[in-house]
Amino acid sequence: MRQMQEPTFLILTALAAGPQHGYGVIADVAEISGGRVVLRAGNPVRRPRPPARRRSDRVRP
Template structure:
């Protein structure tokens, strides 16, 4: 699943939203990294509706303009939960491997090893 799709489904997990609300929520959820254009969002929503992951919740007229609200379907909830679990496991693996990589092979402090080395030199010289 592409990140924009994941973020759209995540936005709808909080409840039904209209297009502008989804766009705003995606910006917030992504820490301002993802900014969807209206055309991109509506194409994605059409695709997600076709896949049965999203459905139209209701329509209303605000200031003379039609506003359509979208909601996550039960299939959409299941797919989002599965994807979130995959991402969590992958993130856990990455974090674990980074910890292993960043951990020194042995834990002698540099100052202590210098002192021990100097002590050995002086002992062998006497």
């Protein structure tokens, strides 16, 4: 099991008070971290990569 990254912990901390939109989370994370962690707009949470396609997965015409 991987250790939780600091931005993930801070996002969860920001959401502990209740649901909010992305820019609210970004502002809370900056405030909680004292400006050390600054998230960007978009997708601040890392998504898993899709599995690699194998040659046998290709569709032949």
